[in-house]
Amino acid sequence: xxxxxxxxxxxxxASAGAAALAGGLFxxxxxxxxxxxEQHTAFVxxxxxxxxxxxxxxxxxxxxxxxxxxxERISNGYRKFRSHCVQCHGAPGVAPQDFALGLMPAPAAxxxxxRKRPAAEIYWVISNGIKMSGxxxxxxxxxxxxxxxxxxxxxxxxxxxxxxYAALDERHAGxxxxxxxxxxxxxxxxxxxxxxxxxxxxxxxxxxxxxxGRKAMQQYLCATCHVIPGVVGAxxxxxxxxxxxxxxxxxxxxxxxxxxxxxxxxxxxxxxxxLSAMPDLGVTDQxxxxxxxxxxxxxxx
Amino acid sequence: MLLAACGKEAExxxxxxxxxxxxxxxxxxxxxxxxRYGCVACHVIPGVRGPxxxVGPPLAHMAxxxxxxxxxxxxxxxxxxxxxxxxxxxxxxxxxxxxxxxxxxxxxAAYLYTLD
Numbered sequence: 001x002x003x004x005x006x007x008x009x010x011x012x013x014a015s016a017g018a019a020a021l022a023g024g025l026f027x028x029x030x031x032x033x034x035x036x037x038e039q040h041t042a043f044v045x046x047x048x049x050x051x052x053x054x055x056x057x058x059x060x061x062x063x064x065x066x067x068x069x070x071x072e073r074i075s076n077g078y079r080k081f082r083s084h085c086v087q088c089h090g091a092p093g094v095a096p097q098d099f100a101l102g103l104m105p106a107p108a109a110x111x112x113x114x115r116k117r118p119a120a121e122i123y124w125v126i127s128n129g130i131k132m133s134g135x136x137x138x139x140x141x142x143x144x145x146x147x148x149x150x151x152x153x154x155x156x157x158x159x160x161x162x163x164x165y166a167a168l169d170e171r172h173a174g175x176x177x178x179x180x181x182x183x184x185x186x187x188x189x190x191x192x193x194x195x196x197x198x199x200x201x202x203x204x205x206x207x208x209x210x211x212x213g214r215k216a217m218q219q220y221l222c223a224t225c226h227v228i229p230g231v232v233g234a235x236x237x238x239x240x241x242x243x244x245x246x247x248x249x250x251x252x253x254x255x256x257x258x259x260x261x262x263x264x265x266x267x268x269x270x271x272x273x274x275l276s277a278m279p280d281l282g283v284t285d286q287x288x289x290x291x292x293x294x295x296x297x298x299x300x301x
Numbered sequence: 302m303l304l305a306a307c308g309k310e311a312e313x314x315x316x317x318x319x320x321x322x323x324x325x326x327x328x329x330x331x332x333x334x335x336x337r338y339g340c341v342a343c344h345v346i347p348g349v350r351g352p353x354x355x356v357g358p359p360l361a362h363m364a365x366x367x368x369x370x371x372x373x374x375x376x377x378x379x380x381x382x383x384x385x386x387x388x389x390x391x392x393x394x395x396x397x398x399x400x401x402x403x404x405x406x407x408x409x410a411a412y413l414y415t416l417d
Contacts, residue, residue, distance in 0.1 A: 092374070111367045111374075158367065159374050225367075238367040240358040249356040252371050254393040273393045275372040300355050 036104035039218055039232045048105075049233070052130060056121050059128075063120035068152035077153030078168055080146055085110070088134060090221075093162025093270070095279035101221050103134045105233075109224045111157045112236045122151045162277050205259035208286060213294030220281045222291075229298055239278060244300035252276060262292045322377045323411050325404075331412030334405045343396075347416055357396060364417035370394055380410045 026032065040048070068074075081091070088100040088107040100107055113122065126147050129137035138147060214230055217223055223234035227241035248257055254273050255261040264271075266288040269278040283291065332349060335341070341351025345359035366375050372391045373379040382389075384406040387396040401409065 109367075115365075115367060159376050161372070161374050236367075237362045237365040239371065240366070241362070244355055244359070247355045248358065250395045253357065253391075253395055273371070273391065275391050275393070277368045277371055300353070 036102055037215060037219065039215075042232050045232045056124060060118070060120040060124045063124060065119045065123070066148055068119060068148065068155055070152070073149050073152045074156055075153075076146070077149035077151070079172065080142065080150045081153050082169070082172065084138070084142075085150065090279065092157065092160050092165040093277055093279055094165065095281050096221060098282065100134075101281065102219055104218070105133050106218065106221050106224045107134060109221075109236060109238045110154055111160075112225075112238050114154045114157045119151050119155060122154055123147055126150055163275065205263075206289060207259060207293035207296065208289030208291075210290075210293045210297055213287075213290035213292065216283075216287045216291050217294065220283055220287070220291075222281075225278075230294075242295060242298055245298050246296045247300040252278070259292060259296070262295065263288045266291055322381060323407055323414070326407035326411035328408070328411040328415050331408035331410070334401070334409050335412060338399050338401065338405075340399075340409075348412075360413060361416055363413040364415070370396065377410060377414070380413065381406045384409055 039045075086094060087097050088103065089110045090096040090100075090107075092111060095101075096107060125135065126142075127137065127139040127144075129135045142150075217228055217231050217234070222228060222242075223231050225236055225238035226234060227237065227243060228234035229243050245251075245257075251257050251261055251265045252269065252273060255265055263285075267283050267285070268280055269276050270280050335346060335349050340346060340360075341349050341354065343354050343356035345351065345353055345355070345361070347361050363375075369375050369380050369383045370387060370391055372394075373383055379390075381403070384399075384401055385403065386398045387394045388398055
């Protein structure tokens with residue numbers, strides 16, 4: 001009996017030692033790719049995402065939510081949102097800035113956050129930030145009341161159309177900022193020339209590289225708004241699911257689904273449909289061709 | 302609309318307990334309306350038998366979707382508005398005005414909101 005216990009103990013200790021050694025070798029060898037262009041494996045993503053969600057839930061059980069429906073609070077929150085949040089997260093019909101498109105983890109589309117997460121959790125995340133992500137702790141920069149103002153504004157996002165958000169910018173922004181949103185909304189004049197853009201390289205319908213396209217879908221934050229089979233973490237229903245897009249008759253409900261139209265839509269969605277909630281993300285000609293090639297692998301079955 | 306009046310009195314928001322525009326609506330009646338108007342000729346709709354058409358997007362997860370038709374925030378009022386006359390909401394949409402009346406549109410919306 002005694003020897004059996006000893007054998008068990010030695011075996012356990014040996015396997016623990018071997019596991020630690022293997023782990024150490026794995027880390028030290030540098031084979032793990034930390035680049036922001038390589039997506040997580042589904043397992044690692046699930047692990048990180050669940051850790052984050054559970055951690056936030058545990059820490060917000062006792063947060064007292066003040067009344068959030070005052071017009072002044074929402075208006076104050078909008079101003080803070082415009083100066084501190086929109087750069088990375090974007091807004092209805094507004095793309096994040098270039099540096100934010102390349103962040104990993106990708107900054108969330110906040111309309112989805114506002115629909116799904118309780119106010120207490122949103123407050124906590126703004127206040128405390130999230131480790132190993134680009135999300136800073138704002139509590140050292142904003143007063144508590146100001147953070148609640150931002151939460152109050154965010155909770156209006158699910159009922160705010162792109163046009164209404166643009167009207168807010170129009171009303172509150174200085175002339176320089178106004179230019180940015182005016183460009184987003186600019187309808188007709190560029191539409192005529194948009195055919196020209198599609199011809200920068202290759203023919204009008206020439207598609208690119210499928211694997212590069214899948215990568216690019218992370219790099220333009222497509223994955224924060226659409227369900228995309230094969231792209232890890234792409235699970236939100238802000239826009240329609242892209243599963244089956246290859247067989248869909250129309251793109252975005254407005255354009256017949258041809259490769260040429262797909263390229264046009266990917267590069268300049270607001271020229272195709274000025275009312276669309278999908279912003280222009282500055283997709284280059286080559287990246288659009290790669291993304292289109294990937295999308296056309298997503299059949300209905 | 303809601304926030305355009307910044308600083309003035311804002312309308313109460315949908316998420317913060319406005320009177321539910323679908324309080325009289327019935328999801329099962331909505332399913333029948335969907336069958337009657339042949340929505341499945343273009344859309345895959347869970348719970349409604351159809352030819353698996355992919356003219357328009359599948360309507361699974363409609364309750365979770367942030368936007369209707371890619372343009373309107375997905376509130377009950379907006380979904381009803383879209384169903385009654387899509388081209389009025391977005392002149393470029395390929396979805397035609399099917400001529401649903403207000404009660405029918407509300408019932409259909411109620412059914413679509415069961416799809417999460």
